[in-house]
Amino acid sequence: MEPAEGTRPRVAVSSCLLGAPVRFNGGHSRDRFLAAELAEHVDWVPVCPEIEIGLGAPRETLRLQRSPDGPRLVTRRTREDLTAPMTALAADRAAGLADVDGYVFKSRSPSCGLHGIPVYAESGAAADRRGRGVFAGAVTAARPELAVEDEGRLHDAVLREAFVERIFASARLRALLAGDWRPRDLVAFHARHKMQILAHAPAAYREIGRLVAAAGERPREALAREYRRAFLAALATRATVGRHVNVLQHCLGMIGRELDPVRRADLAEVIASYRAREVALAVPLALLRHHARGAGAQDVHAQDVHAQDVQARYVRDQTYLSPYPDALRLRNHIPA
Secondary structure: OOOOOOOOOEEEEEHHHHOOOOOOOOOOOOOHHHHHHHHHOOEEEEEOHHHHOOOOOOOOOEEEEOOOOOOEEEEOOOOOEOHHHHHHHHHHHHHHOOOOOEEEEOOOOOOOOOOOEEEEOOOOOEEEEEEOOHHHHHHHHHOOOOEEEEOOHHHOHHHHHHHHHHHHHHHHHHHHHHOOOOHHHHHHHHHHOHHHHHOOOHHHHHHHHHHHHOHHHOOHHHHHHHHHHHHHHHHHOOOOHHHHHHHHHHHHHHHHHHEOHHHHHHHHHHHHHHHOOOOOOHHHHHHHHHHHOOOOEOOOOHHHHHHHHHHHHHHHOOHHHOOOOHHHOOOOOOOO
């Protein structure tokens, strides 16, 4: 029982990034990629923690202030300490967002920022610029496996691709585990994700494989919990050009006997061009998908037909070839 290919990720997001007028100045910070392109393919769960703890829009601005117990969230002018209600809200939200596949936070926010938030001394001078927003920090501490980014970093092609890949993989696993799955379903799911995991963490694939091999012997809930943790952790590891090349060559090896020498050499040459950082990953992947569907197959002995068809079908079914909708065009950048 495989989850539907059309499974849509559920992604929490700072409301202002979708155009809600909830910013401190009564405005918004609508992000085009999130509100237009990605919105076609995900279900958003908008959150504005500052509004949810009772602040209005517009409102007094906030900042992080240094204290012996860690940064406090305070209003700039009146110095009201909002740390406790914000932390409590984060704990409640983290529990309530158990079925989301990712979270996009507002950058540079003392509530929602993930990176480089200034922490001020009582004198008003910025004492440190490595802080994390109080709400974002509490949510990520409670949900360490969650794919998180801020909208600023998602403007980077590599980080955008990595985040989107993670939320779609999480959605597929969530759909599987939400149903009446059996051990064989988890085995099939893992097999379909083999190449995708190998592009990120080959050692983790072997570790997860041992877990799946004992699927019929483990309590169902414990197995699901452990597999989910290991699967999401593996995909959180950054994929590299070298690992992509290894996966592409592995797939070529599985379908290569089905191709005539010219097409086989052509695909090998394109993979080499990707390794040399001359073309984007989308180029060898497009050829690989084309050939895995059976195009260019040469005549073979009858006894070899079944084995080769099984190999081609195995490659064809790999989520690595289409880990998210092609319309997002996320593999079209040439690696640095």
